[in-house]
Amino acid sequence: MSDVTTFSATVSATTRNGILVVTIDNPPVNATSADVRLGLSRALAHAEAEGAISGVIINGAGKTFIGGADIKEFGKPPVEPTLPDVIERIEALSKPVVAALNGAALGGGLELALACHYRIASPTALLGLPEVKLGIVPGAGGTQRLPRLIGIPAAIELIASGRITKAGEALSLGIIDEIAGTDLIDAAINAVQKLAGKPFRRTGELAIASADPAEIDKVSGKLLTKARGQKAPTEAVRLIASSHRPLAEGLADERATFLTLRDSREAAALQHVFFAEREAPKVAGLEGVDPRPIDTIGICGLGLMGSGIAAAALGAGYTVIGLDQTLEAAGKGRERIIGLLERNLASGRLDQPDFDAQTARLSVTATDVDLTPCDLVIEAVFDDLDIKIDLFRRLDKVIRPDAILATNTSYLNPDEIASASKHPERVVGLHFFSPAHVMRLLEVVRCKETAPDVLTTGLAVAKRLRKLPVVTGVTEGFIGNRIFSAYRREAEFLLEDGALPHEIDAALEDYGFPMGLFAVYDMAGLEIAWARRKRQAATREPSERYVEIADRLCEAGRLGQKSGRGWYAYADGKRTVDPQVTAIIEAERTKKGVVVRSFSQAEIQKRLLDAMTAEGEALLAEGIAARASDIDLVMINGYGFPAHKGGPMFAKN
Numbered sequence: 001m002s003d004v005t006t007f008s009a010t011v012s013a014t015t016r017n018g019i020l021v022v023t024i025d026n027p028p029v030n031a032t033s034a035d036v037r038l039g040l041s042r043a044l045a046h047a048e049a050e051g052a053i054s055g056v057i058i059n060g061a062g063k064t065f066i067g068g069a070d071i072k073e074f075g076k077p078p079v080e081p082t083l084p085d086v087i088e089r090i091e092a093l094s095k096p097v098v099a100a101l102n103g104a105a106l107g108g109g110l111e112l113a114l115a116c117h118y119r120i121a122s123p124t125a126l127l128g129l130p131e132v133k134l135g136i137v138p139g140a141g142g143t144q145r146l147p148r149l150i151g152i153p154a155a156i157e158l159i160a161s162g163r164i165t166k167a168g169e170a171l172s173l174g175i176i177d178e179i180a181g182t183d184l185i186d187a188a189i190n191a192v193q194k195l196a197g198k199p200f201r202r203t204g205e206l207a208i209a210s211a212d213p214a215e216i217d218k219v220s221g222k223l224l225t226k227a228r229g230q231k232a233p234t235e236a237v238r239l240i241a242s243s244h245r246p247l248a249e250g251l252a253d254e255r256a257t258f259l260t261l262r263d264s265r266e267a268a269a270l271q272h273v274f275f276a277e278r279e280a281p282k283v284a285g286l287e288g289v290d291p292r293p294i295d296t297i298g299i300c301g302l303g304l305m306g307s308g309i310a311a312a313a314l315g316a317g318y319t320v321i322g323l324d325q326t327l328e329a330a331g332k333g334r335e336r337i338i339g340l341l342e343r344n345l346a347s348g349r350l351d352q353p354d355f356d357a358q359t360a361r362l363s364v365t366a367t368d369v370d371l372t373p374c375d376l377v378i379e380a381v382f383d384d385l386d387i388k389i390d391l392f393r394r395l396d397k398v399i400r401p402d403a404i405l406a407t408n409t410s411y412l413n414p415d416e417i418a419s420a421s422k423h424p425e426r427v428v429g430l431h432f433f434s435p436a437h438v439m440r441l442l443e444v445v446r447c448k449e450t451a452p453d454v455l456t457t458g459l460a461v462a463k464r465l466r467k468l469p470v471v472t473g474v475t476e477g478f479i480g481n482r483i484f485s486a487y488r489r490e491a492e493f494l495l496e497d498g499a500l501p502h503e504i505d506a507a508l509e510d511y512g513f514p515m516g517l518f519a520v521y522d523m524a525g526l527e528i529a530w531a532r533r534k535r536q537a538a539t540r541e542p543s544e545r546y547v548e549i550a551d552r553l554c555e556a557g558r559l560g561q562k563s564g565r566g567w568y569a570y571a572d573g574k575r576t577v578d579p580q581v582t583a584i585i586e587a588e589r590t591k592k593g594v595v596v597r598s599f600s601q602a603e604i605q606k607r608l609l610d611a612m613t614a615e616g617e618a619l620l621a622e623g624i625a626a627r628a629s630d631i632d633l634v635m636i637n638g639y640g641f642p643a644h645k646g647g648p649m650f651a652k653n
Contacts, residue, residue, distance in 0.1 A: 007046070011039025019192050020047045021057045021185060029067025030060040032086075032108045034079040041081045044089050044097075055192035056093070057185065058116065059100035065125070066109025071134070071271060074262055083108050083140040084255060091115040091202050096195035100188040101125040101176065106164070110175075111138055114145040117200040118191050119176040121167045122184050127175055128164035132232040134274060135267030135644060139258030141204070143239040144250040148206040150174045153219045155240045160223045160233040204247045216241060228512050230644045231266055269646030273636065276629035276647075280470050281459050283626070289452045291460035292404065295319060298374035300391055302333020302364065305408065306380035308436030311340040314358040315350075315437070316464045321371055322364040330364040337362060340437055369398045376461065378406045378430055385412050392420040392427075404454055406430040407445075411477050411532075415448045424449035428458045431478055433638050441637035442467035443478050470634050473624040480634040482624075483615045483648070487639075490611035491517050492547035495585055498596040499604060501567045502577045507604035512642025519575060520640075522566035530554040549588050553581065612648040 006012045010026040010033065022043045024030045040058070047056045060066055069083065081089075090097050090112065099105070099113035101121035106128050113119050113127075121127070129142045137143060138159065147155040150173045158165065170176045180187040220237040227233040235257050243250050261267055296319040299306050310320050314337070322337070324330040341358055344350035350358075363370075371377055377395055381387055388407060395405060405427045407417050418427035429445020442465070444458045455471070462469035472478045477485055491504055505516020515523070530551065540546065553566065558581070560566035569578035589596055599607075612635065619625040632647020645651045 005046070007042040008035045008039030010035045011043060013043055013046075015053065016185075017189055017193070018052055018054045019057060019189055020050075020053050020055070021059070021189075023059055023061050024066060025061035027062065029064050029104070030062070030109070031067055031070040032083050032112070033070040033073065036066075037079075037081050037083060037086050040086050041089060044086070044093060047095060048093060053095065054196040055096040055098065057098050057100050057188045057192060058090075058112070059102050059185065059188070060109075062103070064103040064109075065099070065101045065105040066107075066112060067104055068107030068109055068130075069139075071274070074267075074271070083111070084251070087112055087115040087140050091117075091204055096192050096200050098188045098191045098195075100180075100184050101127070101167075102184055107131055107138070107142075108140055111140040111142045111145070114149065114175075114203050115141065117202065118178075118195060120178040120180055120184065120188050120191055121170065121176045123167055123179055125167045125170075125176075126164050127167070127170045128162065129159045130162035130164065132160060132227075132230070132236055133162040133270060135230075135232050135264060135270040136261045137232055137236045137239060137254065137258050139255055139262075141251055141254065143236060143254050144243050144247060145203045146175070147208050147240050147243040148203055151209045152211045152240055152243065153215050155243075156216065156219050156223065156237055159240060160220065160227070160236045208244045228509075228514070228642070230512075231264065232261055235261065266644045269644055269650055272629065272646045272650050273632065273643050276627075276633050277468060279627065280468065280630055280633055281463070283455065283459070283471050286452055286456050286459075289456045291457040292375065292402065292453055294375045294404075294457060294461055296321065296374050296376075297461075298323060298371040298377035298399075300324075300371075300377060300379040300395075301381035302330060302336065303380070304336075305432065305434055305436055306378075307333055307336040307340060308434065308438070309378055309380055309408070309432055310337045310362070311344075311437040312465050312467075314341065314361055315344075316466065318464075319361045320363070321374060322362070323368065323371060324364070324366060327366045330366050334362065334364045368394050371395065372398055372400070374399055374403055376404045376406060376457070378408060380408045380432075383409055383412060385416060388412065388417050389420040392417055396421050396423070402426075404428060404457055406458065408432055410481055413474060413476070414445050415474055418447050418449060425451040426454055428454050429472075429474075429478070430458060430461075431472075431480075433480075439638070440466075440468045441480075441634060442469050443480060443634065443638075444469045444471045445478060446471055446473055448474065468633060468637055470630045471626060472630075472634075473622070475619070475622065475624045479619060479625050479631055480638045482619065483612050483631065483635060484639055486611045486615035487608055488517065489547075490608055492549065493545065494599065494604060494607060495549055496547050496589055496592070496594055497599075498589075498594075499599045500577075500582060500585065503599070503601075504604055504608075507601040508608070510601055511605050512645055513640050515640065518567035522560040522568055522570075522575070525560040525562060526550065526554050526566055527559050547588075549585055552584050552588060556584070609648055609651060613652040616649050 004012050013020050013022045026036050047053045097116045098118045099116040104126045105113050110127050129138045131138050167179050239254050297313045298321045299310050300323045302322045302324045313320050322333050324333050345355045407414050407429050414429040418424040427447055428450050431443035433439035433441050442462045459469050501518040505518050508516045558565040561570050564570050568575045616631045625631050628649035631649050635641040636643050636647050
C-alpha cells in the first residue's frame with residue numbers, strides 16, 4: 001500500500017495493486033459538497049494521467065458511502081465542478097471505476113454510483129433517490145441512468161416514491177452488480193482487475209428495455225394519486241418515462257427541471273420539514289444531560305393503544321411487561337400484540353428469528369408487583385383522571401424510585417397525574433398517536449416537575465422506537481390536539497355559516513390533506529367526541545359560540561361508518577353525501593337565525609389555516625411549543641397536514 005495522497009480536505013486516496021482507492025471523508029454523511037466534488041475531480045484526473053494506475057475505486061469513510069447533496073448549498077451560486085460534471089467525468093474515464101458502497105448511497109451518492117462502471121455493496125448498504133421528499137428531482141442523471149439499468153416502471157416506482165431499497169433488492173433489480181461477501185475493498189479491487197484492459201459497461205450508453213405503456217401508467221398513476229398534486233413526483237415520472245431519448249437531451253431536461261423545482265415553494269416547504277425534524281429533539285438546557293438506561297418497559301392497559309406501544313417497544317429491542325386489570329384481559333392483550341407482530345412477519349418486515357425473539361421478550365400480568373423490574377412504565381389506560389391517579393399511586397408502591405413513569409393522556413393534565421406519585425420529578429408525558437406501532441409522531445410532555453434526565457430519557461426512548469419526538473409543555477391537548485380543536489371548531493363554524501361537510505372536505509383534500517375532516521370523523525367514530533362534549537357541557541362558557549350540529553347527528557344515531565351513517569351515508573360501504581345531514585344543518589342554522597353565505601375553496605382553506613396558525617401563535621407565546629417548526633411537525637405527522645405545504649406555521653408566511 002502506498003502513502004496517502006490528498007486531493008482535497010475531504011478526499012484522499014491510496015494505491016493498492018496499481019488501483020487508486022479514493023475515500024470520501026466528509027462527516028456526518030459524506031455529502032457531495034464543493035470540496036468533495038473538487039477532490040473527486042482531481043483524483044479522477046490523476047488516475048487518467050498516471051499510466052501505472054489501472055483503475056479507480058470510490059468509497060466513503062465511516063458507515064456512509066454518500067448520503068446525498070449538501071442541502072446547505074441550495075440557493076447559493078453554483079461552485080464548479082458541479083456534481084453532473086464529476087459524474088460525467090467518471091462515466092467517460094478510460095479506466096474502470098468501481099463504486100464500493102460501504103453504506104447508504106442516497107441521492108447524489110447513488111447518482112455518482114450509477115455512473116461508475118461497476119457497483120459492489122456491503123450487505124447493509126441502502127440505496128435510493130429520495131429527492132422528491134425534498135420537493136426536487138434527481139439533478140445529476142438519476143432519472144436517466146437508473147431506467148437504463150432497471151427499466152422505466154421500476155425506476156418510476158423508486159424515484160417518484162423516494163423509497164429506499166436494501167442491498168439484496170438492489171441486486172435483484174440490477175442497480176448493483178455484486179454484494180461483497182467479505183472485505184468490500186478487496187472485492188472491489190478484484191472487480192477492477194477483471195475489468196482492466198477490457199471493454200466495460202457505461203450506464204449512459206445502455207439501451208432502455210421496452211416497457212408496456214399500461215404498466216407505466218399503472219405504476220405512475222398509483223404514485224401520483226398518493227402524491228396529491230405535488231410537482232416533484234409528477235416531474236420525476238415525466239423525466240423517467242421519456243428517458244429513452246438521447247442521454248444528453250434527457251440530462252439537460254432533468255437538470256433544468258431540478259433547478260426550477262429547487263427554487264420552488266414546494267421545495268422550500270419540504271426542506272423546512274427536513275431541517276425541522278433535525279431540530280425537534282434539541283431542547284435548551286438538556287445539553288450534556290445523559291438519559292437513564294432503559295431495558296425493560298412496563299405498559300399498563302393492553303387495549304389498542306397499549307398493544308401498539310408494546311409492539312413498537314418490542315420492535316425496538318425492549319423487554320415488555322404488559323399489565324391489565326384481569327388475567328383474561330391481559331391474555332387478550334397479549335394476543336393482540338402477537339397479532340401485530342404476526343402482521344409484520346407476514347409482510348416481510350420481520351423474519352422468523354426476530355419474531356421469535358420479540359415474542360420471547362413479552363410477558364403479561366394482572367399483578368402490579370410484576371412490574372418491579374421495569375425501568376420505564378407507560379400507562380395507556382382509559383383517559384379518566386381518577387383511573388390514572390389511582391394507577392400511579394399503585395405503581396409508586398411497586399416500582400423502583402429511579403424508574404420513570406409516563407402518561408399517555410391526550411387531554412388530561414399530566415401535572416395532576418404526576419402529583420399522585422411521591423416522586424413527581426420522574427413523571428413525563430409520552431403521548432403516542434394511534435395506531436402507536438405505525439404513527440411516527442410522539443409528543444414528549446415536559447411536566448412541571450419533570451427532571452432533566454427524565455425528559456432526556458423520553459427523547460432517547462422515542463429515538464429508539466423510531467419515533468419523531470416533539471417536546472411540549474402542559475396545556476389541554478398539548479400542541480396537536482389543542483390546534484386540532486381550534487381547527488375543528490372553525491370547521492363547525494363554517495358549517496353553521498353556510499358550508500357543507502363535503503365542501504369543506506373537498507377544500508381540504510384539494511389543499512393536500514389525504515382525507516377531509518368530516519370523513520375522518522366518520523372513520524374514527526363520533527361517539528367518543530360526543531361523550532367528551534357532554535362531560536364539558538357543565539363548565540362551558542355560556543357566551544362562547546358552540547355549534548350543536550354534531551350533537552344532533554349523534555342523537556339521531558349517526559355515529560360514523562360503523563353505524564352506516566355519520567356526516568355521510570355509507571350505503572354498500574361507499575361514502576355519499578346525505579340529504580338528511582344537510583337538513584339537520586339547515587335546521588340548526590334556522591334555529592339560530594344564521595345569515596347563510598357560500599364559500600369558495602380558497603375561503604374555506606384560509607379560515608381553517610388561520611385558525612390553526614392563531615392557535616399556534618398562542619402556543620408559542622405561552623411557551624408550550626419551543627419552535628414554530630415543532631408545531632408544523634406535529635400537524636404534519638399527527639393530523640395529515642400536507643408536508644409539501646410545510647405545516648401551518650410555515651404556510652402562513
